[in-house]
Amino acid sequence: MRLLACCLPSNTRKTELPSAEVTRVFLAYLVARTALFALLWASLAPAQITISTVDSRGMETPADGLVDAGSVAAGDYSDTRFRLRNAGAAATALTALRVAGTGFTILGNPPLPYTMVPGANVDFRVRFQPAAFGAYSAPLLVNDKTLLIRGVSPQAITLLVERDGKLETAATTAPMVLGRVERGASLTQGFQLRNDTLGALTINRAVVAGEGFSGPSGIVAPLRVDPGRSIPFEVRFTPARNGIFQGSLTLEDRIFTLEAVGFDPPFPDAIITVDPVVASGKQAKVSLRLASAPRVAGSATLRLEFRSEISTALDDPAVVFLPNGSRSTPVSIREGDANLGEVAFQTGTTAGEIRFRLEMPAQVGAPLTAATTVSRAVVGMDTTKAMRATGSVQVEIIGFDNTRTASRLTLRFFDRAGNPLGGDPVRAEVAVAFQNYYRDTSAGGTFLLRALMPVVGDASQLSSVEVEMENSSGTSRSRASF
């Protein structure tokens, strides 16, 4: 229809014509189309196609009449590479390409019909894969040419490999995958030697080679196999490490490639132990162990994540592992040792939750997690100092507020007899000052507060000061001597 559309005058699709005129135009189109096809067909003369075989070095040998596919043991195969070439000066069509006969298949052939411009090549392969011993032949048809391909399968022992309770003919042309097994464990692959020929055959060489592979067990060469008999044997694979292993099973001059995978045994489940609640401003420990002794060494990663409870403090840089100062740390797993040790961490000075996550190598499930809560607490005062100077006293407090709600500071002074100095204690509403400080600091909930107070009178009367701080969790007290 595309050709019709393109060859019709464009206006014929738009203008009403008398029916006789339409018929005339259409007949003229049919004549022209037939002539065009005849011309094209004549130019695609099959006689222009030459046939060659191509060896592994790329050398072409003209093929005419008979092609030898060689001698192939039952179960194996050999491929013969063919090349078609359009040796003519005009395009030609490849309209037939097939092989007919048991044991032969054609591979890599183009879809037909296939137009070959002058000088063009078409390569394909004919695979000879005999199922049993004997002589084989098959015709190869290329357009109107026919070649005969022949091959032979010598009388030989057939190797059968057990797969899911069934026997499959083994081939040397592809590796036989025996499976996966844990390092140090073994897997056994069953085989059979079968004599499908009419006479007794002798195996003079049966050898298994390759790291981790052993056998064959059940047979010893030289070995006579009577016609129709099958003799079972086994090959064992015992990897001493993880990885992909390749070995070989040699029977006479046939070498079968064996392939298997060794993998490390999985790690036992891990257990993370940490106190459910920790105080702020501490160095604590999280301990790690496995449910049983691991059979392999490895390395895991312990991570921590801090989730602040305080809306104005999204994070706390002090919450890190020690000593690396990071939020992830490597954990060594020693073979045979279930104890993974302890990892120190800082609890920081912000209320919230610290979550730990242990990422094990080759982990199947979700990483193991545990959490500890840093509870809201009263203002912590790590150090309180009181100093006297001429005309003034200074009180210095190093501490933290893990709620960021410090609101009031109270100082009570005592004389040398331990009696409170008269009048009310010094009180200061410090909420705004603390909020302003925390807005700008990157030191978590820590603070250093220095209060310098002028003194009128004999400052040497001062013996000690009691510091009281309030926040949303309550009141804390500390005392310092001058």
Place this chain on the structure above:
Amino acid sequence: MLKTIFLTLSVIAPAALQAQGRMESPRVGCVVDARGEVRTLWGFRANFILGEAATSGAVSAACSDSFGLVKTGEELLVMDRAGVVVHRREAVSGTAILGFDDRGTPAFAYLHSSRQILHWEGSGWERWDVAMEQSPVAIAAQGEHLLALVRREDELYLLRVASDGQSAVLARVASSARHAVLYPSGAFVLAEEQSVVVHRADGRQQRLDVSTPVIGLHAMSSQWVRVQFEAQSMGLLLREDDSELYLIPGDNR
């Protein structure tokens, strides 16, 4: 990191007085990491935060509460509390032993390769024409005198050295320590085989056992000494009665 609050003192004074308060982030001292970067360590015991690097290339360093002394490959630096370099001078390559006076201001620097003692004269370093028989293990200043811990065979001697070279033995300690920190009070800290020994100025001692050999000590401030191990560092908090060790984050070697 500095905020101001106001307190009203009404107890001591007969009349209420306005008092001033300041808030800032608590500072532990300075540390030198494995790359020779000098950093401020913020926080307090068991809650440390490692600050940004103030300078790099340090081969020796010591800090007081107010200043830092840093020996780089070719220079001797004086830094203020904020980590800003306030003075620098050329110095022969190699390590140095650095000491402060009791106010925390720079006092002495002993340059190992030239065996030269430099004295801080308020605005710069001056050569101190005193020859030391042995290289000191640690130094500090006591008034105008140099305090030096010096090894003689199996003993460490605490010497007070005057500018004219006259010296007096203040103490003698049997020790194999190769690393020490000395304070102007005469207190010092020694790194023994697998312990850290605090010798207080009044003669009392405290031994803190550690599990691995100490490979270095340096003063982080008047109260903190960094104890360096192969794989980690600890901070030794010097207290009147009971000094304590804490892990320091982010200082792996």
